[in-house]
Every structure is written in C-alpha cells, then in structure tokens.
Amino acid sequence: MDIKVPDKVKFILKTLNEEGYEAFIVGGCVRDMYRNTLPKDWDITTSAKPLEVKKLFKKTLDTGLQHGTVTVMLDGEGFEVTTYRLDGDYSDHRHPEEVTFTSDLVEDLKRRDFTINAMAYNETTGVVDCFNGLEDLKNGIIRCVGNPEDRFEEDALRMLRAIRFASQFDFVIEENTYKAIKRKAPNLQYISAERIKVEFDKILLSKHPKKLIDAYESGITKVVLPEFDEMMITRQENPNHIYNVGPHTICAIESLDYVLDNSDKIFDKDDILYNIKANEKDRLILKWTLLLHDVAKPLCKTMDDNNIAHFKMHDVVGCKKADEILQRLKSDNYTRNLAILLIKYHDYRFTNKMIPLRRALSKIGTDNIKYLFIIKICDVMAQNPDTHKEKFEDLRVSREKMKIIIDKADCLTVKSLNIKGNDIMNISGKNGREIGECLKFLLEKVIDNPEDNNYDKLEELTREYFKL
Ligand code: ATP
Numbered sequence: 001m002d003i004k005v006p007d008k009v010k011f012i013l014k015t016l017n018e019e020g021y022e023a024f025i026v027g028g029c030v031r032d033m034y035r036n037t038l039p040k041d042w043d044i045t046t047s048a049k050p051l052e053v054k055k056l057f058k059k060t061l062d063t064g065l066q067h068g069t070v071t072v073m074l075d076g077e078g079f080e081v082t083t084y085r086l087d088g089d090y091s092d093h094r095h096p097e098e099v100t101f102t103s104d105l106v107e108d109l110k111r112r113d114f115t116i117n118a119m120a121y122n123e124t125t126g127v128v129d130c131f132n133g134l135e136d137l138k139n140g141i142i143r144c145v146g147n148p149e150d151r152f153e154e155d156a157l158r159m160l161r162a163i164r165f166a167s168q169f170d171f172v173i174e175e176n177t178y179k180a181i182k183r184k185a186p187n188l189q190y191i192s193a194e195r196i197k198v199e200f201d202k203i204l205l206s207k208h209p210k211k212l213i214d215a216y217e218s219g220i221t222k223v224v225l226p227e228f229d230e231m232m233i234t235r236q237e238n239p240n241h242i243y244n245v246g247p248h249t250i251c252a253i254e255s256l257d258y259v260l261d262n263s264d265k266i267f268d269k270d271d272i273l274y275n276i277k278a279n280e281k282d283r284l285i286l287k288w289t290l291l292l293h294d295v296a297k298p299l300c301k302t303m304d305d306n307n308i309a310h311f312k313m314h315d316v317v318g319c320k321k322a323d324e325i326l327q328r329l330k331s332d333n334y335t336r337n338l339a340i341l342l343i344k345y346h347d348y349r350f351t352n353k354m355i356p357l358r359r360a361l362s363k364i365g366t367d368n369i370k371y372l373f374i375i376k377i378c379d380v381m382a383q384n385p386d387t388h389k390e391k392f393e394d395l396r397v398s399r400e401k402m403k404i405i406i407d408k409a410d411c412l413t414v415k416s417l418n419i420k421g422n423d424i425m426n427i428s429g430k431n432g433r434e435i436g437e438c439l440k441f442l443l444e445k446v447i448d449n450p451e452d453n454n455y456d457k458l459e460e461l462t463r464e465y466f467k468l
C-alpha cells in the first residue's frame with residue numbers, strides 16, 4: 001500500500017480517539033488505498049455522535065446532522081465525519097425512512113453497498129474487513145454486502161453503481177449480485193434522473209465504458225436509457241460498418257481518451273488538433289455526444305434493393321432525440337446544446353470545398369470545430385478498418401483547409417460583417433425581424449464570397465434583398 005493517510009485525517013482520527021471514541025476512515029477511500037490510487041475524498045466514520053464531534057473541532061459545518069454527518073474544516077479543507085449508523089426500512093427503493101446511530105462499526109459497514117466499499121481502516125486496528133472486501137478487490141469482483149436482492153430492493157441505484165464500479169476498475173459483477181440486478185432492474189424507475197446521470201457520467205468517464213453492455217444485458221438500460229437497447233439490436237449492413245450501432249457507439253466512446261491523450265503524437269504540429277486540450281467537463285460532453293451520436297439510427301434505418309442499410313436523416317432526428325434524453329436526465333444546458341450541435345453535424349460532409357467548410361465553421365464556431373473533428377475521428381475509428389485510411393486522410397485535408405480559413409479570419413458571423421443593423425435600417429427603412437433576416441442573408445453571401453465583406457458590396461446586396 002503506497003498511499004498514506006493524510007496528516008489532517010490522522011489528526012481527526014487521533015482527536016476522536018483521545019476523547020475515547022472509535023474512528024476509522026471508511027468506504028471508497030479504504031478501497032482506493034488498497035488499489036494504490038489516491039482517494040478523491042477521505043470519509044471518516046466514528047462512534048461519536050454529531051454533537052460530540054462538533055465539540056471537538058474549532059470549525060465544523062452541519063452537513064447532514066440528521067444522517068449523522070458533520071464536516072470538519074481544517075485549513076479550508078473539509079472532511080466528512082459520520083456517526084456509525086443503521087439505515088431503517090426503505091419503502092420507496094431510494095431512502096431509508098430513518099437512520100439510527102449505533103456504537104458498533106460492523107453495523108455501519110453492513111449498510112454499505114459492496115464488499116469493496118465496506119472496509120474501515122485506522123493505524124491502530126489496521127483494516128476492518130468483515131465481508132472479505134480485500135479478497136474481492138484482489139480478484140476484481142463487485143459483490144453486494146448481504147443479500148443482493150434485499151440490498152437492491154432497499155436502494156435501486158446500487159444496481160447502476162455496480163456497473164459504475166465495474167467500469168471504473170474493470171471488475172466483474174459476482175453471479176448472485178448480477179442475477180439480482182436482472183430481477184430488480186425495473187426498480188430503477190423510482191430513482192431520480194439526477195442520481196442516474198451521476199452514475200452514467202462516471203461510467204462514461206471511466207476506462208471501461210464497454211461495461212454499458214452489462215447494463216444492457218442485465219436490463220438496466222431498458223429502464224433508464226431504453227434508446228440504448230434499440231441501438232444494441234440495430235445492425236448496420238453497410239460496407240462502412242462492422243458493428244451493430246450499440247457496439248459501434250461503445251467503440252467510439254473508447255476511442256476518445258486515446259485520441260485526446262495522444263493528440264501530440266497523432267497529429268502534425270501545424271494541425272488544428274495538435275496537442276488539443278480537453279478538461280474533464282469537455283471530455284464528458286464529448287462522451288455524451290458519442291453515446292448519442294447515432295441514437296436515431298434505429299428509427300431512421302432503411303434497406304435498399306441490394307440489402308444495404310441506410311440511415312438517412314439520423315443526424316437531424318438524432319439531435320432531437322438527444323435533446324429529449326439529455327433533458328430527461330436533467331443535463332445542464334451547456335452540455336445539452338453543445339452535444340446537440342455536434343450530433344447535428346457529426347455526419348456533415350465537408351466535401352473539402354471552401355464553401356461547405358466555411359459554412360460548417362460558421363455554424364459550429366471556431367472553438368467547437370475542433371471538437372467536431374474529434375467526434376468524427378472517434379466515429380471513424382469505430383467503423384470498418386478497411387475504410388479508415390481514406391476517411392482519416394479526407395478529414396486531415398478538411399482540417400488543413402479549415403486552418404486556412406481560420407488564419408485568414410474570413411467573416412463567419414453576423415457580428416463580423418462590415419455592415420451593421422443600423423445601416424440596414426437606414427438603407428431599407430425596415431426594422432425588427434426583417435433586419436435580422438437580411439443580416440443572415442448577407443452572411444450567407446459572404447460565406448460564399450468572402451471578398452464581398454465590404455460596405456459598398458453589402459449595401460448593394462441589401463438593396464437587392466429588399467428589392468429597392
Ligand atoms: P467515489 O470514489 O466515486 O467517491 P465512493 O465509493 O467513495 O466512490 P460515494 O458515493 O462517495 O462512493 O460513497 C461513499 C461510501 O458510502 C461508499 O464507498 C459506500 O460505502 C457508501 N455508499 C454510498 N452510496 C451508497 C448506497 N447507495 N448504498 C449503500 N452504500 C453506499
């Protein structure tokens with residue numbers, strides 16, 4: 001074990017101990033310590049009651065007193081300290097009706113979801129591992145604490161959490177736990193969209209998003225993302241493809257981290273994608289985009305006389321579906337809008353002629369165009385390898401030409417037209433919406449002919465537009 005308990009956490013444990021209370025780090029941080037990865041947060045569990053905890057530390061926050069949680073603040077850093085507790089009855093598949101404090105650590109560990117998450121540790125006692133969490137951790141197994149059906153009946157979200165931990169650690173779900181998921185998956189309907197979205201985000205950000213296939217096979221996506229089930233059964237009888245829509249989608253998602261993390265090696269120094277940076281939030285948006293880019297293919301599939309499948313309009317229908325899904329999952333507007341924009345254009349053919357390239361750049365924006373290329377590259381990576389060389393080269397040429405447009409600073413927005421709304425009002429005597437429509441018309445013209453972006457020409461075009 002290379003990870004050390006931080007000094008501040010040690011201080012909290014020691015302070016509680018010296019007053020005669022038991023105190024341990026617990027849950028995810030113990031698991032992560034034994035996996036030799038740095039925990040995101042250090043949770044502490046103690047026999048002290050919340051008010052007793054509060055008395056011992058200078059600064060605390062009442063995070064969830066009724067659930068036993070106090071946040072201890074040390075130099076601006078917060079640590080959650082929670083009293084050993086039992087969860088009461090669950091009647092709604094989500095929340096215990098009441099929680100009761102206990103003086104027995106084992107009771108607290110019993111209420112936790114999986115064996116690997118139900119260990120406690122302190123330096124005096126060492127690890128407390130009543131459910132063989134260490135062995136499951138070593139063997140890569142997600143197993144419920146106690147009877148899996150009962151545990152999923154209590155809180156249905158745990159089923160999606162099982163998939164999430166399997167995706168993060170590349171673990172397998174133990175047989176009885178898996179069977180229980182198959183039986184209890186319908187209970188996920190009682191879980192809020194927000195909690196479901198959090199787990200999906202973590203699955204998408206994980207190294208093994210292919211575990212989504214387990215979520216499909218066990219009946220989870222049928223309840224929380226039924227569109228994915230349709231994707232899983234939609235074949236793509238088309239030379240561009242070797243996978244059904246579902247596995248193609250997973251493969252595209254899996255490609256993203258590879259492309260972003262190796263962008264300094266994959267792309268030339270003068271490529272607009274060279275060393276492209278994407279923080280976690282951007283990555284997540286791109287992964288949602290990839291998850292949903294072909295969501296409408298099942299709806300748009302047709303077969304031609306040669307038994308070749310086509311998916312006309314799946315981009316347009318796809319952005320409507322994606323909008324619906326992301327709203328349903330309570331995604332933030334920024335994510336939703338960017339994902340929809342990228343889905344709309346994911347299959348747009350630049351044809352490598354300047355006008356369609358400028359048009360795309362104008363619609364998508366200079367910042368987002370890089371993301372569109374990344375999406376397109378991941379999409380191709382999940383298509384028939386025989387077609388890769390040609391498609392990648394085509395995209396490379398598009399980027400080269402895009403760069404010329406960007407460098408030349410061609411006019412791509414209404415704002416950068418060399419005529420203003422007021423000028424158009426003066427020329428035409430019109431106002432309101434008609435001015436906006438005229439500006440759009442002028443932008444189209446300038447996109448077709450960048451050299452037309454001068455006042456005299458734009459005035460002439462305005463007169464033409466209003467037939468003056
Ligand atoms: P992460 O690294 O993503 O924070 P974590 O294991 O710490 O993973 P949290 O959601 O932060 O997960 O929860 C902390 C601990 O609380 C878990 O390790 C587990 O012991 C317990 N826990 C959390 N959610 C549940 C739940 N729905 N049912 C039972 N126990 C839970």
Ligand code: MG
Binds near residue numbers: 028029040
């Ligand atoms: Mg945690």
